[in-house]
Amino acid sequence: MIDYLIIAEKPSAGKKIASALGGMAGNFDGHSYKILCSQGHIIEFKEPHEMVPVNQIEKFKSWSLENLPWDSSQMNWGRRLNKANKNAGSIIKQFKTAAKEANAIVIATDNDPSGEGELIGWEIINAIGFERRVLRAFFEDESIKSLQKAFKSLVEIPDQTKDGHYLKADARSKWDFLSMQLTRASTSAVRNAGYNVKVIRQGRLKSVIVRHIFEQLEAIKHYKRLPYYEVKFKDQFGNTFSRKANNDQIGQIRFSDKLQGTNDLQNYQPSDIKIMEQQKKTQSPVKLLDLASLASNLAPAGFSADEVLSTYQKMYEAEYVSYPRTEDKKVTLEQFNDLLPIIDQIAMLVNVEGSLLTHRAPRKTHITKDAAHGANRPGLKVPSSLNSLDQFGKSAQSIYVMLAKNYLAILAEDYEYQSVKASLATYPSFLATINIPIKRNYKAIFTDGNDDTETLPTAKIAKSAEPFLFEGANSKPTKPTMKWLIKFLEKNNVGQGSTRTSTLAEITKGENAMLVEKRGAYDLTEIGKLTALINKETWIGAVDVTKTLNTSMENVGQFKMSSKQLIGSADTVINHDLPIIIKNARALGTTFGTAKASLAMPKAKEKYSGQFNQQKIEFAKQWGRYTFSEDEAKRLLAGQELVIKYPGKKGTRMMSGKLAKQRYKGRKFYGFLVTETKNGGLKND
């Protein structure tokens, strides 16, 4: 027997724990241990209909509106191996075998405030039926120091049902699972309205994304430019002097009528410039990048979230970049010190002047105590050349250069500039703030484009300025870029960092895509438009749902609210949204229209009908890539066996079959049933 079987969240974390404790198995702090690694959630919920009593199965299989909403009290929340992960079975087996020899299990998954780490741990413990002691290792980051500290102060968890972290994550997962009813409802409602869609997906993250983009596109579409005219002054270097006015007074300086503006301009003469205040200022380097910011910074270069995600993952596996799925925008002191020795090597590779990197001490602005993985940054292994990164994907070089420069910038000195406040001698209410660069320092390495302290090319101020009539306008809503969207989701706390990026990638590809990227900005597909029109005024499409969920999760974690209550709140949302979805679907004829809906309009499946086994039946003319002729249809209806040349993707195959009653996903239908396939049949004839 060993003392502790340690559950690591993933192999990379397992390795780090091993380096802190002295190997994947051994002795630490007087206890024998063995480390095994999960791969995130290797356990997931069963299908809805597999969680309910026999008499409820059909109802929970159905997507029809008459079978919604579900009675969530009927669900036993059974779990199974994660189907998407081929390794899930063998990982669980390893845990099961090792647990037989262990006196206790230590949950050493990521220490995430949402409790996801505890959920991953308990899922495994429950799946293998382990009933002895369970302990938790709480660590701030994956550094050796923090890990050793955590394993010297393990916390006993006497009762799973009293583990607040677990309870809140468990309740969250059930809430989200229940929300899939709104996908079923939206799909059925849209189909009932006559649109032949495969699926209209809704959830508290994707519905909000689609809704927000839709509203922005509407705002752009309905934007009306309202020009205004206002007297300003300009010097020969382009520095502009203008007046400040609040809403009540703005009418006195700003005119919608150009003539009034021109008249006002007559009241002003050229004036001398008066310097009021000069101050040397500095600005510290920009924040480090997390995965969502990295992806959104690379989007204008034409790289999709999907491309960045998969390329980064491969680079991470090769250890050229740090752990991908982080929300951290800072690093810990340990993480900073780890990279310090290879900084010059990285600088050389990405062509950054070594002489700029004089700030080798950690900056308070970029160092934090709690950064589980730390911001995305170069890995401890430095690639031999930028070209050698091409094997990972077309965005690999761009990813590395951006990460490296962003990180190197924190080792350069602050940007220095002269901030000058000036006014006009004759008209003191006209003001200008002019920033004149002194030393660019970190900005020579990396800037993030949202910069207002560097007002180049204004490097000088003239002695005098002249009045001119400025034409401005109400500002146009910005294009829905990835950066814009991520900022919105972050601000409203919708979705976790890694899920935001992966969900965005997911809903931007495939035949059910809701979004398309067009020159760095998002547009909605027909499916996306339908999704947004359907979730108008629903709760699932609003940011408040996540806000409330987060608050409730906190309460569940502190035992101020029961899991049942939290799950009940999902039922409330669904009951609220169902009638709205149905109402919105009925309005689609007006809101979505039929003219531009060619893609989503039903393609009526052509059918043959006739007598078959003394019954009047129908079956599809088209079977996969094959179309039955009228003569063949007659023979099938007569019950005859038919031999067809099936045009498969890799060439033609001979198949024989008959008409038969069949079942697909619980739905009964008549169709061609293959009785024999002749392999090595005709090729490309």
Next chain:
DNA sequence: GCAAGGTC
């Protein structure tokens, strides 16, 4: 065919 949360 469905969620969001982990992960490869």
